[in-house]
Amino acid sequence: MKVIFLGATRGMGRALARELARRGHSLFLLGRSERELEKSARDLELHGAPAPVGYARCDLGQPELFEGALAAAEAALARADTVVVTAGLFATQEELEANAELAAELLQVNFTNTILFCEAARRRLLARGGGTLCVFSSVAGERGRKPVVLYGAAKGGLTRYLEGLDHRYYAQGLRVVTVKPGFVRTSMTIGLKPPPFAGEPDRVAKTVVNAIERGRTVVYAPPIWACIMAVVRRLPRFVMRKVNF
Amino acid sequence: MTTEELRQATSPQWCSPPVLVAGWGRFPVCEARLCANEDLGLVTPHGSLSRGLGRSYGDAALPAKRGDALTSTVLADRLLSFDPETGILRAEAGCPLWRIIELFLPRGWFPPVTPGTKFVTLGGMVAADVHGKMHHSQGTFGQHVTSVLLEVADGRRIECSPEHETELFDATLGGMGLTGHILEVAFRMQRIPSPWILEEVETFPNVPALLSALHQAGQHWPFTVAWADLLNPPPLFGRGALMKGRWALPHEAPSRLPQPPKSMKLPAVFPNWFLQPWMIRWFNRVYFYRAQRVRGRRVVDPESFFYPLDAVLDWNRVYGPRGFTQYQCVLPAEQGLEAHQRLLDRLLELQAPVFLAVIKDCGQEGRGILSFPRPGISYALDMPLSNRTQQIVDDLNDIVVKGGGRIYLAKDALTRPEHFRSMEPRLERFLTVRRKWDPTLRFRSALSARLFGDDP
Structure with a gap:
């Protein structure tokens, strides 16, 4: 595969990019800091990615950069066939409630701008006859829950967009992989108390690369979260009002 | 507010709330805030010390004061460059040794020096100036380090090496992280003829025979280590096995790559009463019989040879919540066997619960000012914590002081400052360099508070 990767410098993105590299796939990195991109490249x-791994600056906070960054990636990786998006913001519900500006920023980045980036990527993939678009949403988008009301709302919207994209463009060769990570120990979740079944980034990476290679549409990572969320989705409202997850 | 500022506000300094941290011996335990980020430079301003994977045994990676912030390096784990001409590998401080082995063993390279576990970070390997089964042939890890990028107390980043800022470099090797935050490490990897080890095992009836065989084996074998039963009463006391190894030559080794051995995870901390002395006495017997059975030569994979204990992740949990300590000292070679005999006699007399005893041959002293190894024999003794442990450590330290030896700070939790000062004439020089770069003693640890007298 030839992969354009937004978010490879940190957390699950770093682990996932390494797993792709180990399996010999070509990579082009997009991210906020050139210094960090250079080190990750x-x-x-x-780790085994064909050299040179190129990179370009791109920020989910600045949609005007999207087209240029994707064009640079396509110029470097002739016939890129896969786009992976792991970037996103996280803040706790308490932090978001206390800071309206931060809430607006998070909703903008995780919902509107992520979708705008996917639209740009989708157009380019379709123009070359199809390809894979793998985007990290979250189990937080599965059900409105107390600790992730705002974050979950953005992720829920993103999940729905990816589902629609799959329905609309599947016949034209677009393969959409929606990744729904449960709690994974990364810098994004540092300081939060890990629940049972917390995942490790390296394991999540293996699960996701397998899913991309096999063309699965929805992946829970770690996979146990598929069962957990199946239960959570069915819990009646009076229970959800009581519990704190 | 710009986006950047907003993001700073989201995760103020990426620090965790206070959590309990401990070394590998699970004693002592202390509250600390851990600050971690993939971009290490964002969290170094907050930490009074860097902490890696927490594999030092005692209080070397604990805060001097309860609740202090430590910079956790584990997310800064990238490899930065590798030159196949010179073998020089550069990586971030949090890069774990297992990642380097996983990537480079199949390509015919191996770190020149490795400690007894692969779950350590490069930063930790420099800070403790680790040694291993190859000390008599290759020296400590620091001897192969070509450069260290260090963030010192005033925030400057200094690239120090054997050619540049040598004094700071020498203080950082074995300096237990007290000279600054190690950000990046470059060292020379070693070419290996095959990814397999040729191992030879011999058994001996007593420690003197074991020591002389260990010394002789060191002349021909790059890797040697001895294990001894120091728990069973005489005549079993002192029986031991000598493991010798070298990289197998291509015609001696299988043509396939070794599979990384499967490791087992202990589900929980065992209760204190779980590990009884009688069980360990039997374990020592069984270990000896096993060594007798596998005597002779065989080809083994390097991970089981260098890291036998890594087969059980979290093996420190078998000691229970009380924890354990590893007492490691080196006794100089030139003074004959007298001090060794005193040490063994004292262990017998005290009936010290030495569950595991590892004996190593040390070669030349390295350049690290506080680096542990010196020519002689090193003993590493694992003991569960009890109200007698302090007394045992004090008694052993008396013998080590008299014998002109020293202890290993990466293992220590219980040594008294007066003992440490009398075994370390090098301490003054280290403290002088440290004060020069860090006059306000911004970098400190529970260990430096205990042994160097820093204010907590």
Whole structure:
């Protein structure tokens, strides 16, 4: 595969990019800091990605950069066939309630701008006859829950968009992979108390790369979260009002 | 507010609320806030010390004061460059040794020095100037380090090496993280003829025979280590096995790559009463019989040879919540066997519960000012914590002071400052360099408070 990757410098993105590199896939990195991108590019080459791993600046907070960044990626990786998006913001419900500006920013980045980026990527993939678009949503979008009301709302919207995209463009060769990570121990979740079944980024990465290679549409990672969310989706409202997850 | 500022506000400094941290011995335990980020430079300003994977045994990676912030390096784990001409590998401080082995063993490279576990970070390997089964042939890890990027107390980043800022470099090797935050490490990897080890095992009836065989084996074998039963009463006391190894040559080794051995995870902390001395006495017997059975030469995979204990992740949990300590000292070679005999006699007399005893041959002293190894024999003794442990450590330290030896800070939790000062004439020089770069003693740890007298 030839993969354009937004978010490879941190957390699950870093682990996922390394797993792709280990399996010998070509990579082009998009991210906010050139200094960090440069380090991650060298790391991925040493993990087995064909050198050179190129990179360009792109920020989910600045939609005007999307087209340029994707064009640079396509110029470097002739015939890129996969776009992966792991980037996103996280803040706790308490932080978001206390800071309206932050809430607006998070909703903008995780919903509107992520979708705008996917639209740009989708157009380019379809123009070359199809390809894979793998986007990290979250189990937080599955059910309105107390600790993730705002974050979950953005992720829920994103999930729905990806579902529609799959229905609309499947026949034209677009493969959409929606990844729904449960709690994974990364810098995004540092300081939060890990629940039971918390995942490790390296395991999640293996699960996701397998899903991309096999063309699965929805992946829960770690997979146990598929069962957990199946239960959570069915809980009646009076229970959801009582419990704190 | 710009987006950047908003993001700073979201995760103020990426620090956790206070959590309990401990070393590998699970004693002592202390509250600390851990600050971690993939971009290490964002969290170094907040930490009074860097902490890696927490594999030092005692209080070396604990805060000097309860609740202090530590910089956790584990997310800064990228490889930055590798030059196949020179073998020089550069990586971020939090890069774990297992990642390097996983990537480079199949390509015919191995770190020149490895400690007894692969679950350590490069930063930790520099800070403790680790040694291993190859000390007599290769020295400590620090001897292969070509450069260290260090963030010192005033926030400057200093690239120090054997050619540049040598004094700071020497203080950082074995300096237990007290000279600053180690950000990046470059070191020379070693070419290996095959990814397999040729191992030879011999058994001996007593410690003197074991020591002389260990010394002789060191002349021909790059890797040697001895294990001894110091728990069963005489005549079993002192029986031991000597493991020798070298990289197998291509015609001696299987043509396939070794599979990483499966590791087992202990589900929970065992209760204190779980590990009884009689069980360990039997374990020591069984271990000896097993060594007798596998005597002779065989080809083994490097991970089981270098890291036998990594087969059980979290093996420190078998000791229970009380924890354990590893007492490791080196006794100089030039003074004959007298001090060794005193040490063994004292262990017998005290009936010290030495569950595991590892004996190593040490070669030349490295360049690290506080680096542990020196020519002689090193003993590493695992003991469960009890109200007698302090007394045992004090008694052993008396013997080590008299014998001109020293202890290993990466293992220590219980040594008294007066003992440490009398075994470390090098301490003054270290403290001088440290004060030069860090006059306000911004970098400190529970260990530096205990042994160097820093204010907590």
